[in-house]
Amino acid sequence: MEIKIMKNILDRNQNKANEVRTLLASKKIVMVNIISSPGAGKTTLLERTCEKLGTKFKLGVIEGDITTDRDAQRLVKYDIPIVVINTEGGCHLDSNSISKVLDSFDLDNLDILFVENVGNLICPSQFDLGETFKLAIVSTTEGDDKPAKYPMLFRESRAVILNKIDLMPYTNFNYKSFRDDLTKINATVPLMEVSLTRGDGLDKWYEWITEQIISPDNLH
C-alpha cells in the first residue's frame, strides 16, 4: 500500500496522548476509548450505562463522529456533560482533538469519561488517545470472523462486548469459531455477551465497569 501513517504523525499523537493520560490520572478520571464497527452498539451501551450508573458516578462523554451529532442527541436526556468532535471525514479520533476538548469538562467533577470513537474497526485501534483502556464492541450480526480479521483491536482491548446475542439464532454466527479466534489473539480478555436493546447480560457489564472506575490500579 502506498498510503501509510508516517512515524512522525504517530510520535506526535503519542506525545499528546501521554499528556492526556497524565492529566486524567492527576484528576483520578478513568477514560474508556470505545471502538466498534458502525452500528455495533456504542451509543446504546452509553445509554444503558447512563441509566444504570449515571447517579452513582459522575460520567462524561466525548462523541466522535464524521459529520453529525446524532449520537450525542441520543444522550442529552441524561444529565451528563457531552462534547461532540466532528472529524469532517477523518476516520478516527486522535489525542490532539481529545486534549483540546478536555477543557470543556469540569475535570474535578468526573469519575469516568467515555469516548465513543468513530465507527471503524481499523484506524481507531492505531491511535492512542491517552485512554485508561480500550473497549471493543462487536455484534453477532457482523459475523464471527471479526477478531481474526481485525486482530489489533482485540489484542489491545481490556474487554470485549459481544452485542446482539438475541439475534444470534437468526444468523450464521459460529460462537465457537469466534471464541477460538479471540482466545488466540487475546487469551485472557474478558468477554461480556449482551443484548443492549433487550438488557440481557448487562449486570456483568455494570459490575465490570464499576470495578474499573473504583480500582486504584486505573488511577496512576
Add this chain to the structure above:
Amino acid sequence: MEIKIMKNILDRNQNKANEVRTLLASKKIVMVNIISSPGAGKTTLLERTCEKLGTKFKLGVIEGDITTDRDAQRLVKYDIPIVVINTEGGCHLDSNSISKVLDSFDLDNLDILFVENVGNLICPSQFDLGETFKLAIVSTTEGDDKPAKYPMLFRESRAVILNKIDLMPYTNFNYKSFRDDLTKINATVPLMEVSLTRGDGLDKWYEWITEQIISPDNLH
C-alpha cells in the same frame, strides 16, 4: 483533526485511478468498488453473484483485507480468478495497489471485476480506485442512521443494497427514517432490499448488475 489526507496523496491516487479506468475501458471491463461496514455482506454478495452469474459472464475478484485471506477462501470454490491485497493495517485500498495487481488477471477474458474494499464506511469512499462505479452495502442490523452519518459513500454510490431485511423485525431499524435520509443525500440512487443468506430480493440485484455489465455506457 490533526491528521488529514494531503492533497498530493489524493492527486497521486487520482492520476493512477485515471490510468486504471482507461485501461479497463479499453478492455471493456466493468469494475465495481464494493464498500460497506465489516460484516454487512460484501463477500456473501460475491458468493451469490458467482453462483448465479459465474457461467454467464466472466467474473474476477480483488479482495482487500487488512491481514487475512478469509474472504478469498470463501470464493475459491467458484472457478474465477481472485487476487488478495492485504493492506497490513491500511484502512482502504488505493488505485496504486489495484494497478499493480491488474497484471495478474487475463484482461482479455474478463467482463466484470468486483473489488471488495476493506470493511470500513469512511476511508474507502475517499479513494478513487479507477472503478466504473461504487456500490454501497448496508445492513438493517447496523441501524437506520448510516446514510446520515456516512453521507459521502451514499452520495457517491451508483446503487445501495440494504441487506439482512429478514432480521429487520428483530431490530429497531426505522425504514422510513433510513429511506428519507438516503433520499436527501442521493435522491435517485436505486435501493435493493435483500437477504443475502436467504435469497430474498436477489433477482432485482442480478438484473441490475447484468444491465451494468452489458450497458455500453459503462465501457468508455
